[in-house]
Amino acid sequence: MTTQELIQQIKIKKSFLCVGLDVDLNKIPKHLLETEDPIFEFNKAIIDATHDLAVAYKPNIAFFEAYGIKGWMSLQKTINYINEKHPNIFTIADAKRGDIGNTSSMYAKAFFEDLNFDSVTVAPYMGKDSVEPFLAFENKHAIMLALTSNDGAFDFQTLQVNGKELYKQVLETSKTWKNSENLMYVVGATKAEYFTEVRKIVPKSFLLVPGVGAQGGSLQEVCKYGMNDNVGLLINSSRAIIYASNGTDFADAARTEALKMQQEMEEIMNSKF
Numbered sequence: 530m531t532t533q534e535l536i537q538q539i540k541i542k543k544s545f546l547c548v549g550l551d552v553d554l555n556k557i558p559k560h561l562l563e564t565e566d567p568i569f570e571f572n573k574a575i576i577d578a579t580h581d582l583a584v585a586y587k588p589n590i591a592f593f594e595a596y597g598i599k600g601w602m603s604l605q606k607t608i609n610y611i612n613e614k615h616p617n618i619f620t621i622a623d624a625k626r627g628d629i630g631n632t633s634s635m636y637a638k639a640f641f642e643d644l645n646f647d648s649v650t651v652a653p654y655m656g657k658d659s660v661e662p663f664l665a666f667e668n669k670h671a672i673m674l675a676l677t678s679n680d681g682a683f684d685f686q687t688l689q690v691n692g693k694e695l696y697k698q699v700l701e702t703s704k705t706w707k708n709s710e711n712l713m714y715v716v717g718a719t720k721a722e723y724f725t726e727v728r729k730i731v732p733k734s735f736l737l738v739p740g741v742g743a744q745g746g747s748l749q750e751v752c753k754y755g756m757n758d759n760v761g762l763l764i765n766s767s768r769a770i771i772y773a774s775n776g777t778d779f780a781d782a783a784r785t786e787a788l789k790m791q792q793e794m795e796e797i798m799n800s801k802f
């Protein structure tokens with residue numbers, strides 16, 4: 530999907546919500562465990578209940594890999610279901626990859642060619658040649674960790690390097706890489722006070738923002754400092770939406786939570802544009 534198409538969808542749906550698919554068999558409703566593929570059945574129900582309210586889905590690959598070959602097959606069924614039923618929805622493989630060039634090329638093939646995701650999350654620690662292979666695909670995007678939502682973000686990302694905080698250096702350097710227009714960045718909602726600085730360096734880029742809901746970040750604060758003229762934000766919520774209920778009403782409960790977020794987003798968009 531192109532960035533322009535994503536912007537279009539945000540305008541049509543009045544939403545910049547990304548629903549995170551972090552499926553844990555210990556948390557899903559018990560009746561689904563009797564089906565042949567509980568992870569897929571869970572995802573399918575969540576997607577059916579929220580697709581008109583969300584512009585993106587983010588399966589977190591760890592939650593599939595944890596179940597071995599079966600989990601990987603559930604992932605494939607999930608991405609195929611989204612691509613076939615809802616081709617206008619932006620898909621994110623949250624895999625946080627990045628390795629020497631030839632290895633990164635294979636990771637990129639796995640997520641872009643085999644599974645046909647629109648984007649994959651990558652870690653910047655190994656530098657240019659570990660990220661550029663993900664940028665070589667037309668209409669595909671690498672979403673690079675810049676300032677993450679967890680407490681450990683302060684271990685390295687905010688340390689001073691060359692007289693500035695490391696995350697700023699990461700953002701600046703990445704802009705010099707080949708096909709950098711295919712880059713988006715992760716900035717955690719729990720770090721709302723940093724968005725002004727981030728926007729000084731990457732005013733136009735899309736930011737994937739996890740950390741609202743279960744991690745306590747504020748949608749209003751993020752939008753205040755992080756929104757640009759095209760919205761430029763994908764706000765992810767995983768647990769607060771998908772585990773709103775663990776009863777047979779789980780999909781309806783997920784829809785209610787997603788609707789609350791979408792309505793808040795619509796209000797923000799109406800007041801800003």
Ligand SMILES: O=C(O)c1cc(=O)[nH]c(=O)n1[C@@H]1O[C@H](COP(=O)(O)O)[C@@H](O)[C@H]1O
Nearest residue numbers: 589623650677678717739743744766767768
């Ligand atoms: O790359 C991510 O998506 C990510 C980066 C980050 O800084 N913090 C973060 O929480 N995430 C992911 O975003 C999701 C957040 O889930 P909830 O806290 O349940 O909404 C998880 O899949 C995390 O792995």
